Amino acid sequence: xxxxLELLPPPEALTRLLENLxxxxxxxxxxxVQACGxxxxxxxxxxxxxxxxxxxxxxxxxxxxxxxxxxxDSLPAYLQLMGEIPMGAAPDFAVVPAGCVLIHTGGMLPExxxxxxxxxHTQSARPGEVEILRAVASGENVLKxxxxxxAGAEVIPAGTRLRPAEIGGLMALGxxxxxxxxxxxxxxxxxGDEVVPPEVTPGSxxxxxxxxxxxxxxxQESGGTPVRxxxxxxxxxxxxxxxxxxxxxxxxxxxxxxxxxxxRDLTAQVINSLGRPGVLVHGVNVRPGKPTILGVCAGxxxxxxxxxxxxxxxxxxxxxxxxxxxxxxxxxGGPRPSVPARLALNxxxxxxxxxxxxxxxxxxxxxxxxxxxxxxxxxxFSLARADGLLRIPPDATGLAxxxxxxxxxx
Amino acid sequence: xxxxLELLPPPEALTRLLENLxxxxxxxxxxxVQACGxxxxxxxxxxxxxxxxxxxxxxxxxxxxxxxxxxxDSLPAYLQLMGEIPMGAAPDFAVVPAGCVLIHTGGMLPExxxxxxxxxHTQSARPGEVEILRAVASGENVLKxxxxxxAGAEVIPAGTRLRPAEIGGLMALGxxxxxxxxxxxxxxxxxGDEVVPPEVTPGSxxxxxxxxxxxxxxxQESGGTPVRxxxxxxxxxxxxxxxxxxxxxxxxxxxxxxxxxxxRDLTAQVINSLGRPGVLVHGVNVRPGKPTILGVCAGxxxxxxxxxxxxxxxxxxxxxxxxxxxxxxxxxGGPRPSVPARLALNxxxxxxxxxxxxxxxxxxxxxxxxxxxxxxxxxxFSLARADGLLRIPPDATGLAxxxxxxxxxx
Numbered sequence: 001x002x003x004x005l006e007l008l009p010p011p012e013a014l015t016r017l018l019e020n021l022x023x024x025x026x027x028x029x030x031x032x033v034q035a036c037g038x039x040x041x042x043x044x045x046x047x048x049x050x051x052x053x054x055x056x057x058x059x060x061x062x063x064x065x066x067x068x069x070x071x072x073d074s075l076p077a078y079l080q081l082m083g084e085i086p087m088g089a090a091p092d093f094a095v096v097p098a099g100c101v102l103i104h105t106g107g108m109l110p111e112x113x114x115x116x117x118x119x120x121h122t123q124s125a126r127p128g129e130v131e132i133l134r135a136v137a138s139g140e141n142v143l144k145x146x147x148x149x150x151a152g153a154e155v156i157p158a159g160t161r162l163r164p165a166e167i168g169g170l171m172a173l174g175x176x177x178x179x180x181x182x183x184x185x186x187x188x189x190x191x192g193d194e195v196v197p198p199e200v201t202p203g204s205x206x207x208x209x210x211x212x213x214x215x216x217x218x219x220q221e222s223g224g225t226p227v228r229x230x231x232x233x234x235x236x237x238x239x240x241x242x243x244x245x246x247x248x249x250x251x252x253x254x255x256x257x258x259x260x261x262x263x264r265d266l267t268a269q270v271i272n273s274l275g276r277p278g279v280l281v282h283g284v285n286v287r288p289g290k291p292t293i294l295g296v297c298a299g300x301x302x303x304x305x306x307x308x309x310x311x312x313x314x315x316x317x318x319x320x321x322x323x324x325x326x327x328x329x330x331x332x333g334g335p336r337p338s339v340p341a342r343l344a345l346n347x348x349x350x351x352x353x354x355x356x357x358x359x360x361x362x363x364x365x366x367x368x369x370x371x372x373x374x375x376x377x378x379x380x381f382s383l384a385r386a387d388g389l390l391r392i393p394p395d396a397t398g399l400a401x402x403x404x405x406x407x408x409x410x
Numbered sequence: 411x412x413x414x415l416e417l418l419p420p421p422e423a424l425t426r427l428l429e430n431l432x433x434x435x436x437x438x439x440x441x442x443v444q445a446c447g448x449x450x451x452x453x454x455x456x457x458x459x460x461x462x463x464x465x466x467x468x469x470x471x472x473x474x475x476x477x478x479x480x481x482x483d484s485l486p487a488y489l490q491l492m493g494e495i496p497m498g499a500a501p502d503f504a505v506v507p508a509g510c511v512l513i514h515t516g517g518m519l520p521e522x523x524x525x526x527x528x529x530x531h532t533q534s535a536r537p538g539e540v541e542i543l544r545a546v547a548s549g550e551n552v553l554k555x556x557x558x559x560x561a562g563a564e565v566i567p568a569g570t571r572l573r574p575a576e577i578g579g580l581m582a583l584g585x586x587x588x589x590x591x592x593x594x595x596x597x598x599x600x601x602g603d604e605v606v607p608p609e610v611t612p613g614s615x616x617x618x619x620x621x622x623x624x625x626x627x628x629x630q631e632s633g634g635t636p637v638r639x640x641x642x643x644x645x646x647x648x649x650x651x652x653x654x655x656x657x658x659x660x661x662x663x664x665x666x667x668x669x670x671x672x673x674r675d676l677t678a679q680v681i682n683s684l685g686r687p688g689v690l691v692h693g694v695n696v697r698p699g700k701p702t703i704l705g706v707c708a709g710x711x712x713x714x715x716x717x718x719x720x721x722x723x724x725x726x727x728x729x730x731x732x733x734x735x736x737x738x739x740x741x742x743g744g745p746r747p748s749v750p751a752r753l754a755l756n757x758x759x760x761x762x763x764x765x766x767x768x769x770x771x772x773x774x775x776x777x778x779x780x781x782x783x784x785x786x787x788x789x790x791f792s793l794a795r796a797d798g799l800l801r802i803p804p805d806a807t808g809l810a811x812x813x814x815x816x817x818x819x820x
Binding site: 032033036037050051052053055057059085086087088089090091104105106107108119143147148149155156162163164165166167168169171172173174175176192193194195198199200201202203204205206207208209210211213214215216217218220221234262307309313336337338339340375376378379380381382383384386406409410 | 442443446447460461462463465467469495496497498499500501514515516517518553557558559565566572573574575576577578579581582583584585586602603604605608609610611612613614615616617618619620621623624625626627628630631644671672673717719723746747748749750785786788789790791792793794796816819820
């Protein structure tokens with residue numbers, strides 16, 4: 001059983017993997033109404049300004065600002081009421097000097113007017129006349145043409161994950177279809193002579209397949225489509241054949257191998273047989289998940305995950321999710337959402353190694369308490385009991401109770 | 411135009427809304443493989459222990475621990491190799507005193523053995539004999555029956571949003587179908603004489619419908635199904651008729667009204683006409699979004715959102731998302747993921763009011779800088795340009811540049 005000769009830190013391992021992947025995004029056109037969560041394949045440029053006409057931001061009276069100068073409670077300006085701007089229509093008259101027009105929020109400013117006096121700052125004394133109790137500057141309470149977006153401006157860069165705000169913005173511009181990155185297909189192979197499908201009652205010494213399904217869910221959450229290739233015996237030929245098929249049919253392949261050293265070597269052999277450059281990283285300086293294998297074959301990522309369910313999920317979040325994001329063209333380096341918490345107890349760690357500890361978050365008087373969920377990395381429910389993961393950086397030999405930490409939610 | 415008589419703080423407003431909603435969850439049975447992101451409708455109890463048999467956590471030799479006591483590098487224990495445990499099968503022999511069996515990670519411990527010596531701490535000197543270089547305690551390197559989950563234990567409480575870890579855990583237990591909360595249907599009505607559908611080219615004074623689509627995306631993200639009822643004119647009868655239909659067909663109704671005071675009153679009238687108790691909250695002490703209307707009719711939430719796109723989305727995240735979560739039976743009070751950042755500049759705020767400011771996150775040497783995106787709340791792209799929202803609590807009169815803040819991602 002060969003030992004790991006060089007254990008790379010996780011960030012370096014990821015960089016080595018991504019550097020060897022071609023940067024290309026496969027676009028598809030979809031309805032914008034279905035596009036929330038998808039990633040833009042191209043930059044979106046606005047053909048028109050927003051708003052396209054000057055709009056009132058308040059309920060009040062459209063005026064010529066100059067007509068209101070000097071007006072106040074004791075010395076109002078008196079303006080002639082010329083009518084009302086209907087919503088959704090262009091005014092069919094212009095505001096003349098000493099004139100004003102009733103306007104609603106969102107209404108189109110008529111010709112001649114350049115500001116709006118809020119209704120709260122007016123009084124209607126005599127019919128056909130409005131008392132203006134406060135002066136307005138030119139442009140006050142008005143949304144100018146192009147104030148939201150100028151014509152020709154880039155409104156959404158390529159590689160942006162679309163949120164509700166972007167969906168609204170696209171609709172405002174009339175962009176009802178757009179090009180997004182196709183969801184990458186991620187082939188998932190389980191191997192292990194002891195593994196049976198979840199719907200089967202395991203015999204003595206057998207266990208149900210956990211990793212293929214937990215991983216499928218993670219791939220889906222990351223924006224990919226999982227394609228499961230079933231459970232394969234721990235024999236090189238069977239594994240190689242299915243992996244080769246998956247490599248043709250999918251955009252990346254993940255093998256959740258058995259957890260013994262011999263099956264890990266099998267995974268490495270299979271990856272090396274699938275194409276150049278083959279295995280790039282064999283062993284990562286992280287716990288859990290040291291026996292991780294990262295490779296690239298024929299321009300596609302092939303990842304060998306450790307067999308223990310907790311290790312498999314932690315490692316998948318560190319390496320499979322970024323591969324899916326790279327295939328989507330998603331820009332890297334965005335903030336990972338986390339929750340600040342106070343560590344409940346001392347945690348030891350080996351210097352030089354990055355540790356990920358499942359923690360529960362307990363609500364307390366002064367914020368959250370991060371309570372580590374201890375358990376061997378074989379225990380899938382130790383993750384289900386946790387709210388998030390706590391990272392101990394490689395330059396630390398541990399964390400002290402009471403320290404503030406960031407818990408990455410999963 | 412009636413003024414808001416009582417402006418409730420957002421948390422009190424939400425409590426008043428949720429208190430008036432019946433707490434009932436509508437379950438449906440689905441395949442576990444499709445259940446990531448869904449919410450459990452019932453508590454999940456394990457019928458069996460996990461693991462169901464004692465398993466080795468390392469590659470090595472299954473032994474009787476007592477046979478290794480005192481063993482070390484200079485004085486090894488010599489044990490007789492009795493064979494190898496095949497993966498996925500029950501051992502067909504027992505370990506006798508001074509005997510040992512080759513076992514792989516995940517393998518089933520044979521009768522008679524109670525610990526495993528790691529292969530690294532052994533040496534095979536003569537054929538059929540293994541040198542044990544380190545003593546093990548009983549239970550060492552062994553996963554005991556029920557160590558992950560005891561038979562009969564609750565593994566997932568009702569009201570839990572399922573993540574990849576839970577999906578894996580359910581599969582480990584052979585639970586391939588389960589009851590989750592049906593996605594609630596949220597009826598969405600747009601009103602406004604000036605509003606046209608996104609696919610239509612707006613005429614003078616007209617704007618495209620932004621809110622119905624941004625809101626649909628938010629509802630989807632929250633776990634609900636948006637049902638759009640189109641754009642209605644600002645007339646009570648038309649709005650009332652569509653809202654009544656939506657109230658019958660959906661689990662909650664959201665009306666994105668025009669932004670002028672008169673149309674807000676219209677929404678309140680319509681809500682009061684739909685059933686008891688009607689409007690519960692008219693006006694919330696928050697910016698943006700003061701003219702929010704919260705009501706309950708015939709046991710269902712009916713929410714009137716402000717017309718400005720930014721206000722509508724901020725308010726929807728404060729009130730519509732919690733309603734969807736309540737309908738899903740999701741437990742409240744979970745941590746909202748955020749990113750700690752240093753505020754880039756001073757922000758003023760009115761005491762007593764809760765403010766939500768869109769901010770961009772800028773990566774810097776010492777973490778993130780939160781840079782406010784200023785813009786009137788009519789500007790949908792001011793939200794699209796932001797990474798998250800910053801909350802200024804009601805008891806603050808502002809935040810100072812350099813202060814650490816939590817940015818809620820959206």
